[in-house]
Amino acid sequence: MRAEVVSVGTELLLGQIVDTNAAYLGRALSEVGVAVYHRTTVGDNRARLVAALREALDAADVVFTIGGLGPTQDDITRDALSEATGIPLALNEGIARELQEFLRARGAEILNSQLRQAYVPVRGWHLPNPNGTAPGLVFELPSKLAIALPGPPGEFIPMLEHAALPILRQRTGTATIRSRVLRVCGMGEAAVEDRVLDLMASDNPTVAPYAKTGEVHLRVTARGDNGEEADALAAPIIAEIQRRLGDHLYAYDDEPLEAAVVRALIERRQTVATAESCTGGMLAGRITDVPGSSAAFPGGVVAYSNGLKVAMLGVRDETLRSHGAVSREVAMAMASGVRERVGADYGIGITGVAGPDGGSEDKPVGLVYIALADPDAVDVTENRYRGIRSDVRLRATQTALTMLRDRLLLSA
Amino acid sequence: MRAEVVSVGTELLLGQIVDTNAAYLGRALSEVGVAVYHRTTVGDNRARLVAALREALDAADVVFTIGGLGPTQDDITRDALSEATGIPLALNEGIARELQEFLRARGAEILNSQLRQAYVPVRGWHLPNPNGTAPGLVFELPSKLAIALPGPPGEFIPMLEHAALPILRQRTGTATIRSRVLRVCGMGEAAVEDRVLDLMASDNPTVAPYAKTGEVHLRVTARGDNGEEADALAAPIIAEIQRRLGDHLYAYDDEPLEAAVVRALIERRQTVATAESCTGGMLAGRITDVPGSSAAFPGGVVAYSNGLKVAMLGVRDETLRSHGAVSREVAMAMASGVRERVGADYGIGITGVAGPDGGSEDKPVGLVYIALADPDAVDVTENRYRGIRSDVRLRATQTALTMLRDRLLLSA
Numbered sequence: 001m002r003a004e005v006v007s008v009g010t011e012l013l014l015g016q017i018v019d020t021n022a023a024y025l026g027r028a029l030s031e032v033g034v035a036v037y038h039r040t041t042v043g044d045n046r047a048r049l050v051a052a053l054r055e056a057l058d059a060a061d062v063v064f065t066i067g068g069l070g071p072t073q074d075d076i077t078r079d080a081l082s083e084a085t086g087i088p089l090a091l092n093e094g095i096a097r098e099l100q101e102f103l104r105a106r107g108a109e110i111l112n113s114q115l116r117q118a119y120v121p122v123r124g125w126h127l128p129n130p131n132g133t134a135p136g137l138v139f140e141l142p143s144k145l146a147i148a149l150p151g152p153p154g155e156f157i158p159m160l161e162h163a164a165l166p167i168l169r170q171r172t173g174t175a176t177i178r179s180r181v182l183r184v185c186g187m188g189e190a191a192v193e194d195r196v197l198d199l200m201a202s203d204n205p206t207v208a209p210y211a212k213t214g215e216v217h218l219r220v221t222a223r224g225d226n227g228e229e230a231d232a233l234a235a236p237i238i239a240e241i242q243r244r245l246g247d248h249l250y251a252y253d254d255e256p257l258e259a260a261v262v263r264a265l266i267e268r269r270q271t272v273a274t275a276e277s278c279t280g281g282m283l284a285g286r287i288t289d290v291p292g293s294s295a296a297f298p299g300g301v302v303a304y305s306n307g308l309k310v311a312m313l314g315v316r317d318e319t320l321r322s323h324g325a326v327s328r329e330v331a332m333a334m335a336s337g338v339r340e341r342v343g344a345d346y347g348i349g350i351t352g353v354a355g356p357d358g359g360s361e362d363k364p365v366g367l368v369y370i371a372l373a374d375p376d377a378v379d380v381t382e383n384r385y386r387g388i389r390s391d392v393r394l395r396a397t398q399t400a401l402t403m404l405r406d407r408l409l410l411s412a
Numbered sequence: 413m414r415a416e417v418v419s420v421g422t423e424l425l426l427g428q429i430v431d432t433n434a435a436y437l438g439r440a441l442s443e444v445g446v447a448v449y450h451r452t453t454v455g456d457n458r459a460r461l462v463a464a465l466r467e468a469l470d471a472a473d474v475v476f477t478i479g480g481l482g483p484t485q486d487d488i489t490r491d492a493l494s495e496a497t498g499i500p501l502a503l504n505e506g507i508a509r510e511l512q513e514f515l516r517a518r519g520a521e522i523l524n525s526q527l528r529q530a531y532v533p534v535r536g537w538h539l540p541n542p543n544g545t546a547p548g549l550v551f552e553l554p555s556k557l558a559i560a561l562p563g564p565p566g567e568f569i570p571m572l573e574h575a576a577l578p579i580l581r582q583r584t585g586t587a588t589i590r591s592r593v594l595r596v597c598g599m600g601e602a603a604v605e606d607r608v609l610d611l612m613a614s615d616n617p618t619v620a621p622y623a624k625t626g627e628v629h630l631r632v633t634a635r636g637d638n639g640e641e642a643d644a645l646a647a648p649i650i651a652e653i654q655r656r657l658g659d660h661l662y663a664y665d666d667e668p669l670e671a672a673v674v675r676a677l678i679e680r681r682q683t684v685a686t687a688e689s690c691t692g693g694m695l696a697g698r699i700t701d702v703p704g705s706s707a708a709f710p711g712g713v714v715a716y717s718n719g720l721k722v723a724m725l726g727v728r729d730e731t732l733r734s735h736g737a738v739s740r741e742v743a744m745a746m747a748s749g750v751r752e753r754v755g756a757d758y759g760i761g762i763t764g765v766a767g768p769d770g771g772s773e774d775k776p777v778g779l780v781y782i783a784l785a786d787p788d789a790v791d792v793t794e795n796r797y798r799g800i801r802s803d804v805r806l807r808a809t810q811t812a813l814t815m816l817r818d819r820l821l822l823s824a
Contacts, residue, residue: 015438026427280700281693288692298717
């Protein structure tokens with residue numbers, strides 16, 4: 001089965017947003033064994049979109065569109081697909097009623113334009129959108145489908161996973177590409193590659209490293225006549241990589257480092273509390289992004305000012321005066337302080353210079369101290385990160401999570 | 413002048429990398445007044461690439477290719493462009509010599525395949541690549557250009573900026589497209605469009621709305637013979653939009669809501685403190701992502717557990733017991749508590765059900781109470797958000813920032 005992808009939006013052409021949905025769709029389609037040879041990006045112009053859709057329909061068994069399904073005049077995908085496929089649209093009373101109820105419940109005005117979202121193809125069906133107002137649409141031609149998905153990633157991803165991919169799985173039968181991502185922390189890309197270089201020569205499965213901020217991903221992709229065959233091909237290579245990377249391999253596929261850490265804490269029935277200065281709540285934000293994290297994370301303090309470091313974390317004035325707010329000693333006092341005050345098993349303290357201002361020769365932008373306290377001891381690391389403010393902050397949270405994970409593995 | 417963009421690489425179609433180069437190119441072209449109506453992404457397949465290039469050359473004055481210029485067999489852009497334009501390639505002795513010296517200096521083997529990078533079009537020229545081995549290529553047709561740039565962003569961006577854009581600037585004369593983004597909070601997309609619908613009929617400048625999570629962006633794009641003319645065309649429309657949207661228009665271009673709020677606080681020499689439950693530090697993280705935010709944000713508390721809501725924020729056990737942790741009353745007590753304990757002018761309290769678990773009929777996933785305390789009063793809003801956990805959390809921080817901004821405007 002062959003797919004074409006049409007991304008819709010002038011903001012994509014102007015580069016005002018990066019098309020992460022198309023990349024997500026590419027990964028998803030390869031995993032269900034659907035080939036994509038070609039992707040087109042067009043602006044909010046009906047004639048050009050219709051032309052692109054006709055070409056795509058000529059070339060493929062299934063055409064995906066991304067974006068342009070909303071209520072405004074710029075949202076032209078619905079009408080363009082109707083024109084390109086020759087399948088008219090009709091008002092779906094059920095969707096219209098739901099839409100009106102939804103808007104009424106939010107106290108929003110019900111504009112006529114909103115009702116455009118209740119029109120669906122007369123040959124085909126619609127895909128529910130629990131996360132937004134515009135349903136997805138499937139236009140059904142004799143031997144082809146056109147599937148229209150909304151552009152906001154929070155709507156696009158769930159609809160793709162739960163409504164669109166099942167349609168394809170049903171139609172593709174068995175030939176399958178399976179990809180697994182092995183997530184590695186505490187090692188650089190070159191070091192990871194050095195350990196698996198010989199495995200990267202393999203044709204099926206293939207092994208490829210990708211550098212991410214503060215971690216490395218190894219993608220193992222196998223092709224087989226069916227999922228089982230592909231998995232059987234991948235298994236020995238994955239086992240060999242596990243052997244070579246040991247504990248640096250922290251999780252598989254979509255599990256981010258914070259989720260692996262929360263999982264490890266919950267397994268041990270332990271908790272962590274955070275005291276953040278330069279990361280300003282970002283570490284707590286990452287931890288609480290994990291569903292169920294409340295069992296492992298009672299809370300923390302964002303102590304941006306020195307006053308709060310003293311009042312809420314018990315850092316001594318004397319320590320701040322003699323070593324400065326960005327110091328090993330203050331990071332350690334923050335970690336111990338938050339651990340004791342929250343009553344957690346572990347405490348993390350982070351203080352540093354995120355930039356762009358506030359650096360000095362002694363304490364340059366990118367210098368971050370990270371301390372980890374447990375009942376027996378406090379460890380601290382000095383880190384020097386490169387990059388802009390947001391990079392420094394993200395890398396600091398990554399190091400903190402890696403330190404906690406290492407400690408949890410030691411105590412296992 | 414009209415451009416087409418062809419991104420080359422199977423890894424783009426498979427979604428293994430996100431095409432940030434194409435977004436960068438889109439921004440750059442719009443700034444020099446070159447229109448892009450269409451972008452194509454093709455894999456490493458010569459026949460399909462040649463077909464895409466022929467179509468692009470038919471439609472545009474200049475065709476950009478990104479990627480596929482390296483030494484490996486997968487790197488087919490050079491040959492495909494030669495075939496599509498009918499312009500042969502010839503070995504450039506100077507490039508070949510440089511390449512051999514470069515590889516020798518690094519102790520690398522000189523493979524014949526490396527020399528593919530020394531072939532350049534016989535009608536056209538090449539663009540130096542100080543950051544890699546493959547030069548860029550310009551194929552010159554009677555009234556068109558095809559410009560081939562390398563894929564690694566560290567080579568692509570400098571070559572675009574220093575070699576490719578100057579060619580276009582020379583050819584376009586002074587025609588310029590200028591875009592401004594007007595950022596709107598506290599109104600939905602349909603409501604915004606309703607107020608500016610007549611302006612959206614304008615051809616130059618164009619006005620287009622984009623829905624973002626918790627806010628709406630209006631893009632005003634003007635074309636002129638030069639930057640001044642474009643700005644002069646845009647100014648009256650921007651002024652009219654300002655008049656119609658009033659305080660809902662919170663910032664321009666790249667300034668996010670948290671930066672506008674921090675700016676307003678600093679102007680008033682005021683501060684805010686945060687007490688977060690379901691957003692778990694994400695609001696503090698957004699505020700501290702703004703450089704210089706320490707002047708407006710002493711800190712806050714992430715009180716995920718009920719124990720911390722009591723111990724660190726002074727919420728009364730009684731309030732938690734009788735109303736539950738997710739309630740108006742607790743949000744208000746959190747906001748007042750953090751304001752007093754931190755000694756800030758404003759306090760924000762957020763408590764809710766981010767999901768996917770923890771919802772009930774009474775208190776479903778997406779229900780979030782947000783309170784704002786100042787010295788005189790505490791306001792609270794009840795919000796019902798749709799979407800996955802990360803959406804609920806992001807929308808809650810967006811509402812909190814909007815509430816604070818509204819209060820700051822009132823007090824001005």
